[in-house]
Amino acid sequence: MSGDRPESDRHAPAESAGGLRPLRTDLAPVVEAVRAAGASAFVAVGDRFDDGLRYLTRFSGPDRPYALVVVPSGDEAAERVGRAVLCAPALFREQAEREFVDAARDPDADTAAGGGARFHDGVGREVRTEGLGDHAGERAAAVVEDIVGGAENGGGSETEAGNRTVLTPASIAHDAAVYLERAGNDLSSTDAVETVRARKTPAEVDRIRRVQRATLDGIARAEAVLAESEVVDGGADADPAGGDRRPPLRWQGEPLTTERLRREVNRVLAAGGVRDAGNTVIGAGPSAADLHYVGDDPIRPGETVLLDVSPRGPAGYYGDATRTFVVDGDGGWERRAYVAVEAAREAALDEVEPGVPAKTVHGEAAAELTAYGFDPNADEDEAGFTHGTGHGVGVSLHESPSLSGAGELRPGHVVTVEPGVYDPEVGGVRLEDLILVTDDGYEVLAEYPFGIVPTARGDRG
The missing domain is CATH 3.90.230.10 (Creatinase/methionine aminopeptidase superfamily)
Known part of the structure; x- marks a missing residue:
């Protein structure tokens, strides 16, 4: 299966300290699915029992909802192909930083010239804990508005609120979907995560x-x-x-x-x-x-x-x-x-x-x-x-x-x-x-x- 391994996995160290290859999820196919659909972002909302969300984030905490937002970069030729934000509970921030962010860093990257840590799949990762009293779907909608609707995206996705498409898994909870739609997003389901999960690294x-x-x-x-x-x-x-x-x-x-x-x-x-x-x-x-x-x-x-x-x-x-x-x-x-x-x-x-x-x-x-x-x-x-x-x-x-x-x-x-x-x-x-x-x-x-x-x-x- 070597010819079908993701680029990020081929460059990963052959063995970890425990005798196993590092376990990391390639989010680039999710970015590609967003681009292919002409959408602005991908959003998943769930908890530790949501297998798809655990696969995407490698984050194993808590039993209450949290969210993942993935947004393509404005320049398809850029070294960083997208951004991923994990909206985690504040008490789990350290764990989220370790499992979602640190575990995805490329240990072989020359970060001195790159202006910061690089990630194995070209998708930058961060953890946010703002809006802790809000529903996870509401927090995800705020991140989409911040990144897609703001200047941070480099002008590459200038869709106006109310006419913006967001991809979600077909199984997204109704309440999360309502919050996303109230924020002016049209939802469209995707099987991109299911497709990527099917072929194991x-x-x-x-x-x-x-x-x-x-x-x-x-x-x-x-x-x-x-x-x-x-x-x-x-x-x-x-x-x-x-x-x-x-x-x-x-x-x-x-x-x-x-x-x-x-x-x-x-x-x-x-x-x-x-x-x-x-x-x-x-x-x-x-x-x-x-x-x-x-x-x-x-x-x-x-x-x-x-x-x-x-x-x-x-x-x-x-x-x-x-x-x-x-x-x-x-x-x-x-x-x-x-x-x-x-x-x-x-x-x-x-x-x-x-x-x-x-x-x-x-x-x-x-x-x-x-x-x-x-x-x-x-x-x-x-x-x-x-x-x-x-x-x-x-x-x-x-x-x-x-x-x-x-x-x-x-x-x-x-x-x-x-x-x-x-x-x-x-x-x-x-x-x-x-x-x-x-x-x-x-x-x-x-x-x-x-x-x-x-x-x-x-x-x-």
Whole structure:
């Protein structure tokens, strides 16, 4: 993917003190989107839970709204292509200066001749704390008026108030939009941020790979617990839904449940420096057919145990992996489903390369499952394949691109490949890996073995 790296990332130091490339967002594409639309500025308003705003600013504070304003420079040929202003709460000013401004400075720039610090993408950054009693949208509108409507912009954008276009993400909050419009701005949504986020830089891949390794350590712990569990003899116990089911497995002298197993996974995730973020999905038997099961069920021999683990790392990036196991299975439905899903995974991966329509990957996985006799278009309450083959992963667990959506795969896309089949009365099987689309194919970001019978694999290191 080296040929597609942003100029700013190619000039970044190869390693930081922590062994990772510096994590910096290139705001130049946002500037280009504003220019291309004939607009005056870009504005985003949100809080620490807004993934797009966190991506743009690399600012991780507070849980109340703040705003980012990006304005092109008046001279397209100038060394500084634009300005970015973060409207932060005063109590967070030092953190904002460190994360938004200082982290984006070009360490190799000769600032003596340039009259001040230069930034890696040519977009100057500053933090403002004026108007603290005002809504973040109102503060952003004041910055737009100050820069675009004032002399600071060098006369390059002389649009009069009331006839000025401001680009915003489609998801901008209604109240922020109202304040911007009241200040005389016409709003137009843009997908520029979503498009830029979809293609990861090497620094972003560093973070995702590290979180993915911790994710697989969590799965390894769950697999070891299942391998150590004991099958209880003595016949079947009554199933409240009807029919007979075998007694639950026992681990360390107590019945093993999905909640006990989840706690073991989350303990390992925490030790690995990542947060489970409420995303440790474990189902057993019929609940393994629930795509997002976080309840408490007994884990019984002969039934599928589906583990879908998606933690978030300290820089905000997610990992995502799924494996399925059966303790003391009889080789029935679950074995046939596992073989089919493994084949579908391989068929999907065989299609991954730059330029391939994303839908092709999903189509090949679905075709393979059809060949094994599973419905490729099942609804969630039906038996078969009930979801897409994959989705992008980054600062959001689900982001562009979708392997069921429009568009083509490009170098830098990080996506899951996760075919699965389910039967609400029996269980579910899903296998999921996280891959990076490269210049000539793909790379699995962290490898983990396959096998339906759980094995204690020891310390993964």
